[in-house]
Amino acid sequence: MTATRSSDILRQVAVLSATTFMIIAAMVGTGLLGGTPVQELQGGALDADASFLAPARQAFSIWTAIYAGLIAYAVWQALPGQRDSERQRSLGWWIAATEVLNGLWLLAAQFTTLPMTVVVIAALAAVLGLTFRRIVRRPGRGVVSAILVDGVTGLHLGWVTLATVANVAAWLTQTAPDDWAAFASVVGVVVLAVVAVVGIAIGWQGRGRVAPAAALAWGLAWLAVGRLAGEPADTAIGVAAIVVAVVIAAAALVRRTARASA
Template structure:
């Protein structure tokens, strides 16, 4: 659907709109239940202890320190807030909800499926699921950019929610994939761990900068990526496996992914004023 189409505000609700609202609530509910299972609250194994510890803060050279995962609380709160907000009668026939609603629901389902796959399947399956989640989030942000928000609430409940989710999952995909490769790689590959990890961090910084340019300077993805990179640096500087070169590279990349969207926004604002 085009941006012009999504700016229209139809006044007649369809039966499919109610189905969409219920679908979003159901998807977010599934995600929350999976999260409760994932932290071990219902008798399951906590995520950091799954897959022989491969998903823990010391599972690989690109695993963030434990404190980084507190961002999930922010993402979950925003997802719940979105589910409640989009269920309001005022949002039922909103054109932007018709564009984004099912895609955001899909990200919630894939989020929950990752936790289920981590709990009950194998590490390669978790990589497949998180890549699918990353692609779905990327497409959802693309749709949000093509159909700009109208007002603070639309920006908060959709763009910021999706942006933070995307930025963090981009980092989580790197950590998840690295954890898997660490498990299957020959022991002698450890000698090149610093160089390989720094190369990946450079790619992450480029991806973060690319997201900022493609999204017109949206800062939420960069903030989430920067948060994760900072804690990767902390993990390598103060934890195991230790590597100060990786820590420094991660901190530099964090500054890049946060500053680029700020610069893009400032340039765009300056051009609009002239």
């Protein structure tokens, strides 16, 4: 802990403001305030059955945990004891940026175009990746910090990583020629192989933190459900999603075990 600066209070207020913006944007973007529900936006392009790489609708319940965690973080970081924390100085503005981009994606989906949602979610994924790297480089102390900083940001990163893939797939499905559907299985499996590489890298660079892997595995499991038990059906993609989920989870656990025994 060091002496409190005026910028510390500004940071705490900024995080609270970003969280408030995110909540309001979520209420607008999901149709709770009278707008169109997400699954009906962009001509239904963002629904669970709109592309071969979209998880089943149940997967999106993870947002409840992410939003609850971000709200809890905003309250916790605003406490006097966190005001002059060097870790909060390093991370607070970055986490606030992820919340703003989170809210902007929902507004983009509600009021702009499908390509714009791809731009926003790609920016969100990039900022989350940078934020997570800073978290790993500046470890915290205590269970609360581990849950509200490492855990929540990890869940956010893992889910948005897969959501970015689904968002791009939705865009391509709407714009690509119809005959591209013949290559959906091959392309889908290749993309999931790339997701496996990214997930393993996140787990390794994250020193075995389980939250990103858990979020990715969650989304991949529901993607498998969507392809094996829903529409559009595709056995190859469904099986590949299960394999990738297991590989990512196992890689994170191996890294965590190796770190603990080092």
